[in-house]
Amino acid sequence: MNAILKTIFAKHQDRPGALLPILHDLQHALGYVPDDAGPLIAKELNLSRAEVHGVITYYHHFRRTPPDRHVVQVCCAEACQANGSEALAAHAAKHMRNGEVDVEPVYCLGLCSIGPNIQIDETELHAQVTLSKFDALMQELGDGK
Numbered sequence: 001m002n003a004i005l006k007t008i009f010a011k012h013q014d015r016p017g018a019l020l021p022i023l024h025d026l027q028h029a030l031g032y033v034p035d036d037a038g039p040l041i042a043k044e045l046n047l048s049r050a051e052v053h054g055v056i057t058y059y060h061h062f063r064r065t066p067p068d069r070h071v072v073q074v075c076c077a078e079a080c081q082a083n084g085s086e087a088l089a090a091h092a093a094k095h096m097r098n099g100e101v102d103v104e105p106v107y108c109l110g111l112c113s114i115g116p117n118i119q120i121d122e123t124e125l126h127a128q129v130t131l132s133k134f135d136a137l138m139q140e141l142g143d144g145k
Contacts, residue, residue, distance in 0.1 A: 002040070004029050020055070032063035032067060068101055074105055115127065
């Protein structure tokens with residue numbers, strides 16, 4: 001992790017307000033923000049450990065433990081709720097595979113007019129996701145092991 005942080009610090013060394021970009025880059029590299037990264041980040045940015053910990057724990061996006069193999073984010077914002085995301089989220093929660101798929105609520109994936117929406121592994125956005133479309137996407141994930 002130290003080598004990864006060193007690279008990330010170099011990328012953001014002259015950037016004002018570098019804490020959030022550093023945390024995002026670290027989570028992208030490792031899949032989460034390890035607890036032992038907080039003190040190193042605090043020292044690099046001349047912040048208190050409490051400030052760094054407060055940001056990590058405040059934002060729902062940052063994971064403090066390694067995720068399962070796949071992370072499926074289900075939009076739970078108002079526009080998607082109006083199109084059935086609550087039923088989709090409940091359906092998704094029933095179909096989690098321990099160690100394989102983690103389902104997380106998020107609050108807006110930016111496709112509000114064509115919800116409900118999901119994002120798989122923070123890269124694949126899917127719109128107008130029905131329960132059967134969700135099942136098909138999960139089948140594809142399982143087949144792609």
